[in-house]
Amino acid sequence: xxxxxxxxxxxxxxxxxxxxxxxxxxxxxxxxxxxxxxxxxxxxxxxxxxxxxxxxxxxxxxxxxxxxxxxxxxxxxxxxxxxxxxxxxxxxxxxxxxxxxxxxxxxxxxxxxxxxxxxxxxxxxxxxxxxxxxxxxxxxxxxxxxxxxxxxxxxxxxx
Numbered sequence: 001x002x003x004x005x006x007x008x009x010x011x012x013x014x015x016x017x018x019x020x021x022x023x024x025x026x027x028x029x030x031x032x033x034x035x036x037x038x039x040x041x042x043x044x045x046x047x048x049x050x051x052x053x054x055x056x057x058x059x060x061x062x063x064x065x066x067x068x069x070x071x072x073x074x075x076x077x078x079x080x081x082x083x084x085x086x087x088x089x090x091x092x093x094x095x096x097x098x099x100x101x102x103x104x105x106x107x108x109x110x111x112x113x114x115x116x117x118x119x120x121x122x123x124x125x126x127x128x129x130x131x132x133x134x135x136x137x138x139x140x141x142x143x144x145x146x147x148x149x150x151x152x153x154x155x156x157x158x159x
Contacts, residue, residue, distance in 0.1 A: 060114025
């Protein structure tokens with residue numbers, strides 16, 4: 001299986017990088033992992049709605065350019081569906097069998113995802129209505145993908 005994780009912006013703090021590296025290592029036996037960080041768009045603190053939309057559009061163009069053509073895209077969006085870990089595992093299993101096994105998980109910038117990226121998404125997934133730091137979401141997505149593989153293989157980890 002091929003897993004892409006496309007995020008806007010770079011991880012700067014060592015502890016986030018260490019966590020990402022740990023889950024990347026754990027995922028090694030289960031999938032080919034491609035971590036893509038696209039540059040975030042510089043934006044003024046007090047921008048208009050039109051300026052904010054332009055930021056999302058430019059970041060969205062970078063995201064869309066990074067997505068592999070055959071990927072099943074799961075965009076993280078607050079308005080998306082909320083799944084259990086088991087539901088994510090089941091969805092990944094079905095897509096691996098019937099859809100080719102290439103996934104792209106997408107985490108947008110601080111303003112969210114552009115309408116073009118949301119339109120490209122095959123599924124929109126929400127981790128709840130709370131707002132999380134993008135760095136944390138990167139780690140959470142990798143952890144949940146790792147958990148999904150453990151669930152599917154019946155291996156101890158998920159409780």
